[in-house]
Amino acid sequence: MEYPSPKDGGLPQNSIARFSPRRLRSELLLVVIFLAVTLGIVVFCSTALAAPVPVVRVMVDREPATLKINGFDLLVTEADTSRSLAHENRRASVNVKCSLGGRMEVSFGGAKGRMRASGPLKITSLGGFLRVGQSQYRDELYVYSFNGDCIVVNHVDLEKYVAGLLNSEMSASWSLNALTAQAIAARTYAIYQMKEAGTTRYKGFRPPFDLDSSVRDQVYEGAQMERYKALQAVQRTRGMVLSYHGEPIKAFYHSTCGGRTETPERVWGVRLPYLRSVECGYCNKSPRFNWVYSIPGGDLETKLRRAGLLRGRLAGIRIVARNRLGRASRVEVRGTENSVTVAATRIRDVVGTVNLRSTDFTVGRNPAGGARGGEFVFIGHGSGHGVGMCQYGAKAMGEQGQSYAQILKHYYPEAQITKYY
């Protein structure tokens, strides 16, 4: 076949020149440069404009009178005035003394003497971590003097906080799906508490923190607990929360429900429409599915007396009401000089929540047990308050290949997974 001549409507000579390989290459290069610059601008803008990660305030320690914080390159300032008190650009320990009346003294030890501080202290380490006792923390530590105690509050990036707590609230050895479900639940719970702090929670008192680092909120033992798999669970869900009508929910969770989860109404008398009781059926392999706790009669008497529930000797303790799930709801404490009936959750707090793992228990007296005077034996099922996600249930669901979304849908059926930031 012959190519048509220009006169026949083929390509004119100059157009062939215009499409020379060299010119084509330079035009392609321009296009590539243009696309690269555009892409760069888009990436820069999306990074710069991405919603910032909130900073959460976690109460991590409370020490009577004195406190020691270790770190490299420590900077101590008065939080309210930003006045710099000390800067040690080497590995150092800062000692803080908290006295009644909110007074505080700071020293680096040795010849440098003590400095008076007014108001809370802000301590940062330009070298990385701040160590208090056996735990180390990221970002900033604030120290408050309260009633002669030093209260330590970690101001930390919420994503880092969630990454640190996963290995305490669960175990980094659990499946990635269970850890991911836990990451979303923990992030949601933290955001809810951040919004609640200083409003209804402490009845007018505004504590300088959003969350406690114990089982009262979420167990957080510091940055040394971070693990690779936990970081993965956090990174794949950055900013994701459980929400109901567009708002983050109070995403309660607990160790082991014992068969069926509870409603907050039955446990605390508070109705939250997005938390209902669901059949679990996944946690029967939990080591806490069944438990027994024995306590000598004298020890139980001491605990009840301290709580103001007993006068005289303990004549008996029995469950007088159970809820529809069979959990104890009211417990009678009979003393030789008084008799009271209280919520089972109160008895759980008084005896210790690590001893009475749930309110799903029966109690009896074993006259032959204990050192002398018999012992009381509590036999129960499950661990924790039973509301929201059952962690051992989530573990089993994850091991069976169910996704984090399926796990969360099972335990929080009314909630949606949404992006909070």
Ligand SMILES: [Zn+2]
């Ligand atoms: Zn369960």
